[in-house]
Amino acid sequence: MMKDKLLVCDLDGTLLDANGAIDEVSLEKIKQFCEDGGHFVVCTGRMDTDIRYIEDKLGFKSEYRISQNGAVIYDKSEQLYYETIPQKYIATLNRIIFGVGLRTEVSNVTNRLFPSPRDPKDIAEFVDSSIIIENLENFVLEQEKNPTIYLTFGEKQQFQEIREKVEEELGEDAVNIVMTSPNSLEIFSKKVSKGQAVERIIQQLQLERENVYTAGDAESDVSMFHVTPNSYAVQQAEAAIREQADFYAENVGVIIDEMYKGR
Template identity: 25%
Template sequence: MIKLFVTDLDHTLLDDDKDIHPRDRAAIDRLIDSGTEFAIATGRSEAEFQYIVDQLDHPCHRISQNGVYVRTAQGDELASAILPPLVTKQIIEEATGYNFQLYINVAEQTYTPYLSEEAKEYSSKMQLPVIEDRFIVEQLDESVLPCKFCFIGEKEPLLRFMQQLDHKDYRQHVDLFLSSPYCVDVVPKGISKGFGVQRLIDHLGISLSEVACVGDAYNDVPMFQIVSNSYAMRHADPGVQKEAVHVVDSVAEAVKQVLHENQAKKPTIM
């Protein structure tokens, strides 16, 4: 029996307009009405996706900022993490010379040193509330603690940048995810969506075999690697798809399979 269903947001539950397709919303309602717990797992901060939670008819568990924060449907915090400020500054310095847009998360607020016109358009499209503060990097210390930051840019330069960081052993201190073809997320070491799912599992007292998850990007792979019932979106990169057990066209399709499996495993009353 699947007792917890976890979904990614962007390009999985959300369409290109950053809304939930009515088909998927109806499927989630059926899932929750059947007694299955529901969770969102995303690289976004909670402030960025609260409008999605508000659209749902039921409260949901939340794994935000790629596992930095894990909260129950009742709002109880199960986990939180921060990045070492010095390492954060060093990695940001490594990006000098690249044409990346930098976003830094301090708790639930998102900052950027410079908000270009292109970045303003991106932030508006993503419904991303951002504070422009050209001194934010200098302010990072023991009193202003970053929990996640990301670089937005073209895929090939981002991949070169990740290789550059690997050569300098930054992965001893942080984890890196290509969360989309144009975004690299940097989070505290050991933090991932998989970490967040594990914390929810521990809290709910269920097993990994009782969890299903769906996503479309490399930051979803840590979820795929720990649960028995994983679904990759059909538009996902082949490297993401190969990590999942199933490939689907929509969240609704994954939910349909989960409900079918749960129905088949219900005990027959004689």
């Protein structure tokens, strides 16, 4: 019944609530959906290690795992795809981003590279994949071959200054620049977005778009909304995000109910 349907869910604020928990009703509906042949995919800005942690904790596995906002895609056993920031942009990005003096971390395919340990109260990862690099700016410039994301912590006005400098020097179409929370900015390849990752999964599974459902709550999820007529803003999504989705649902379980009803 569900073998031709795909559900793609963001993690924080969508599949999980603010406390990192999923309601039991939604969890059981996800499991039933998968048992009925449905395709279920987690798509998040987190590292792949965090997706696997949540899968183990909840007792189910998604058919594909999209991590780092679409930069890395795995199936249940092997890596399928990853996209790094073009090396020709690294020197300029390093100078601009590290030059503002804000805490900046850089990810590669498997790890987060930290300039120093995080304050324990600021640790959001479920699984610590971090490596401390004392001179991170030089390491990224001279040694790191596969940088996927710059993650900078600060405030909106500071992020706007970074955006303006990057676009002035590299152009508006060089890289993606996204506020992933009120206090975090991510910069990654222009070839990367959650939406583009979902497109790849649709092609892999050879599904029709009207049978694809996406759910999210933040700016980084909006690109997923545009690949299907069945996009949902969920939980505490702000009005600006809800306006860009086709529908609103309180939680993922409600979306699955709609899928079974044939919406």
